[in-house]
Amino acid sequence: MKIIEILTKIDRRIIYLILLIAVIVPLLFPSPEKVRVMPPVEKFYYAIDKIPEEKALIVDFDYAPQTAPELDPMGFAILRHAFKKRIKVLVLSLYVQPLGLARNALTQVVAEFNSAAQTNADSIIYGRDYVFLGWQVGPILAMLSMGESITNFYKVDYYGNKTDTLPLMKQIKNYNNVGLLASLSGSDIPKYWVMYAQNRFGLKVGAGVTAVSASEFYPYLQTGQFSGLMIGMRGAAEYEEMIEKNLNIKSRKKASESLPALTYAHLVMIIFIVIGNIGYFIKRRKK
């Protein structure tokens, strides 16, 4: 009984320390964890995989640095998938903070593909294979305006080029030429894509969201409003597994590498929750 009493009075700083150790040790001594791909991520993968040749994928990077550990691996995995399958890609951000993150992801993934390319046809070329639309004022305005004309709303791209001069944008006029929109967001943005772009123009939407908002987004998958759903680091790891298994993409799997640390941290949390509850019930019985 005394042990339980001591355990229920552990200083919070000791709990933080134990949690820190539980996270650091698996990062220092990595042990690969088998990833089982769940239907929501599988659906997302095939929704992108089946985009017809004449249509494009829009990747909406809408997360700030604080949620990047969960959402960055999703962005990298989706871009690798699209470029490997030669799917045309448009990248944009509805807010300004994610622009740098989107640019980093594009630069790194394009460099990976181009370093292995033998010919111009194998390479990933700006304007031909992908366009970085950047950012414009007003998220809802962007969602509605792109249904009419993408180049009318994004008159210049992120780098200042006139979008109507880019070869890719001559083929991709509006949502009729878009196979799927992948919304990677730490907020409600995927829901807005459904409300404004899907509801009015029939755009297919897939969402990559943080774990904290997962329970809010599941209903949209069940109703078919989302063509797929990736949740947190776990969802990103599942997508990394899919592209490695199906497309033989051997790149760094940052989310998968983090899973052992996530597992051990959860175990620590569960143990402390159980201890706390046992202590609570013992104390209540004594009273």
Add this chain to the structure above:
Amino acid sequence: MNISSDPWIWISALLSLAIFSFLYRDNPFYKFAEHIFVGVANGWAVTFYWHNILVPSLFDPLFRQGQILYIIPFIIGMLYLTRFIPRVSWLVRIPIGIYMGYYVGVSIPATIQALIIKQAQGTILTPENFQTWHAGNMGIVWSVILFIGVLCTLSYFYFSKEHRGILGTASRIGIIFVMIGFGAAFGYTVMARISLLIGRLQFLLGPWLGIIQ
């Protein structure tokens, strides 16, 4: 171990540690990092919006290109500032009214169609909805559970009648569904926060200290 020589990585790492120091207790390092964050974020936002919205979308067309019609949004926008002059502060209602009118007009139909009608359709017991669970014959069971869950949860939030009899039973079942929902949300929140900690530690152990890749 291959410690970084990049000063930006050092600044980022030291500020991360300063923020983490709050876990021990409030201290001057934490305060310093917090104030830097607030200052930099505000400074960055003001300059960004100035150079990317106000100048190209308003001041350039109005004052350099002479597009006189831009005077209308300029005046309406300036009315926001009347809030600081008590005598004419009522004028602030004009831009707020315009914005609210636009936003409500755009969002109400979309909300009803996408968030209410579609979501309600998802709870109806139809063969199409059974398939959405990807669970074979179990799809029917999950759909029925969802159907009961929605009805019971709604009945818990029905306060116009005392929760007795059928309504009482339904609302007691409803609270179980609500609690399961809270439990799932809490579990996911833990997962999210730990993921963020992992991300920061990967940065500290990787690019900064060079212990891991």
